[in-house]
Amino acid sequence: MRKVYKPLPPVEVVRELFDYSIITGELYYKIRRGMRGKVGASAGAPNHSGRWYVDVYGERYARARIVWLLITGDDCGEVVVEHKNRDKGCDAWHNLRLESDSNNGVNREHKPNQFGERYIYKRISKGHVYYQVVFRRKGIKTITSHMCKTLDEAIDWKQRNVTTLLNEEGFLL
Numbered sequence: 346m347r348k349v350y351k352p353l354p355p356v357e358v359v360r361e362l363f364d365y366s367i368i369t370g371e372l373y374y375k376i377r378r379g380m381r382g383k384v385g386a387s388a389g390a391p392n393h394s395g396r397w398y399v400d401v402y403g404e405r406y407a408r409a410r411i412v413w414l415l416i417t418g419d420d421c422g423e424v425v426v427e428h429k430n431r432d433k434g435c436d437a438w439h440n441l442r443l444e445s446d447s448n449n450g451v452n453r454e455h456k457p458n459q460f461g462e463r464y465i466y467k468r469i470s471k472g473h474v475y476y477q478v479v480f481r482r483k484g485i486k487t488i489t490s491h492m493c494k495t496l497d498e499a500i501d502w503k504q505r506n507v508t509t510l511l512n513e514e515g516f517l518l
Contacts, residue, residue: 353365353410354418362401363388365415368437371433372399372408394432412436413443434452464507468492 351384364373372388382388389408390400397408413419416438427444428435457466468475476499479490491506493499508510 348425350410350421350423351404352422353406353414356414356418358400359411359414363399363411363415365412367416368439370412370440371440372397372411372436391434392518396431399438409433409441412438413441421460438491461501462496462503464503465496467496478506 362375362378365371365377366373374382374384374386375387377384378388389397391397398405399408399411400406403413407426409428410421413421413426421443423444428444429440429442432440463482464478466477466479468477476493476496477490478493479501491499491501491502
């Protein structure tokens with residue numbers, strides 16, 4: 346399901362409230378904001394997954410989106426502000442980029458499956474067990490895959506074809 350983002354506050358308001366370190370990605374209060382919001386204090390707090398959020402006049406916003414607004418002056422709207430290095434707590438300018446919702450998942454860290462083999466998945470169809478080797482192309486929903494009857498066969502096929510199919514970033518050529 347597609348996430349709907351609320352409009353960001355006006356850039357003038359954000360620039361009045363916050364200072365930003367372009368290198369570290371930290372956001373600091375420019376003016377006193379309640380008990381915790383002292384001038385020069387770090388603004389916001391991380392949630393359970395490590396993504397930082399800040400409050401602007403009672404509304405909560407992702408810190409990365411506020412940073413994008415501070416630097417560019419543009420509300421990124423329905424486009425996702427993605428962290429290049431996958432560290433959701435690092436909002437340094439060099440680590441942020443805009444990405445469509447569908448492309449955002451491509452940069453996600455893929456965990457090894459139950460076999461410890463990346464790109465190989467177990468499928469059961471009509472009582473038969475198959476192992477599917479799956480490669481996805483960034484930005485396009487095309488899937489290149491190969492079905493194998495055994496895990497060893499799938500590992501062999503993957504090892505023979507991985508260098509011809511993937512670039513150094515792990516995406517299809």
